Amino acid sequence: MLLCALFAAFIFVTCPVGAHPPSEEGEVFNQDVFGTDFLQHRLHPQFSCPDMSPSPSVPTSVEFVKAADVKVIAALGDSLTTAIGANGSSILAIPFEFRQVSWSIGGYGTYQNVITLANIFKLFNPKLLGPSPVMTFHGSPTTVNETGFNFAVTGHNTLNVSDQIRHMIDTFKSYPGLNFQEDWKVVTMLIGMNDICDYCKDKSLFSPDNFIHYMTEALDMMMNEIPRTIVNVVQILQMRPLREVQRPSLGCQLQKRFCSCLVQPQDNSTELEELVEINNEFQTRLEKILDSDRFFKKDFAVILQPYLEKAEPPRLPDGTIDLSFFTADCFHFTVKGHEELAKGLWNNMFQPVGKKDKINTFSESVKLICPPKEHPYIYTRPRVDSSAARLRHVGALTLIPLLLVFSIL
DSSP states (O other), X not given: OXXXXXXXXXHTOOOOTTOOOOOOTTXXXXXXXXXXXXXXXXXXXXXXXXXXXXXXXXXXXXXGOBGGGEEEEEEEESHHHHTBTTTOSSGGGTTEEOGGGOTTTXXXXXXXXXXXXXXXXXXXXXXXXXXXXXXXXXXXXXXXXXXXXXXXXXXXXXXXXXXXXXXXXXXXXXXXXXXXXXXXXXXXXXXXHHHHXXXXXXXXXXXXXXXXXXXXXXXXHHHHHOSSEEEEEXXXXXXXXXXXXXXXXXXXXXXXXXXXXXXXXXXXXXXXXXXXXXXXXXXXXXXXXXXXXXXXXXXXXXXXXXXXXXXXXXXXXXXXXXXXXXXXXXXXXXXXXXXXXXXXXXXXXXXXXXXXXXXXXXTSOOOOOOOOTTOOBOOOSOGGGOHHHHHHHHHHHHHHHHHHHHHHO
16 A cells, blocks of 8 residues: 555555555566665676876866866756666656666765766765765655755756755755865756656747756856856757657556657657757757856856767667666666766766767667876866967967068068
């Protein structure tokens, strides 16, 4: 009966007294739902780099921050970052947020247990603050002791992200052992997919204009109020391929509830084509506002990490979707998918703007890279205002008067 209540709370159905939750063929409610079995079945080979040391002194410029200089990690977003259902093979896992294995912030065990961005950073700085330690239950009150610095909220749209940021700032300022002014922080934000899922319900509220408005408002808040911060804005996915992720199961029916604008239109319908165009415009507009120095100053930078921009769903050799990457709801990622997201993000952080990898398909596992010897810092300077470009500009200005002198002579 308890399981029925949990299940009902999430999908908004009612269960009569004595009833059991709907089940799928072969479905078993076991400890895997609570995120223990899968993570104990294998260990990743250790990952190490030639230089894993911090800078000789704490950097004062955002352009010279090494991985080991990062003291704090945090995340903003929606259910992809709360990791809904990520470590359960059953529909009964869907109400649970497996934050401890979330791609950008999960802190379960070590890198060898599960690959997350936080667990990679912990290899460089074992005292890192913020990784999420445990799972939470969707809709229940939580504390920072449970969530870590994972401030994402299941179901949030872009219009809600400033509320997450306010919560994050207040937490940073009061958290024991965190030096708000001096500690370098890495914040990862991925949000906007729910805007697309809800677009057909309110085309004005979830328009590209409003998406950019709320993103700009959120990034301004961080830039104005949080010192020594690097913000990864992860480019949103192309969502149309998720229509192909299907099972003949009850769990897959949940797609129609939380992303009806994507799932319900017929193939080749004008409604679907409009949604695809809106998805593309979200990506284009986000790239445009971040392809500048608008959100860049001495101790703060926002960087667009584009590795998911054109990523196709993973497929088996016969061309069908590899469902091992997807939870029982046929929409969110399992731990297997979260690990690929984590590796792609880490790699993008150590690649310059214009040369960042973009994943074509999750069918091929991402191979982690080490910070390059010639540039061991997280790349933060915008392409349009690179140091090299500025030097060339100064050099050209110096050369012009000399050429005029020689032409006169």
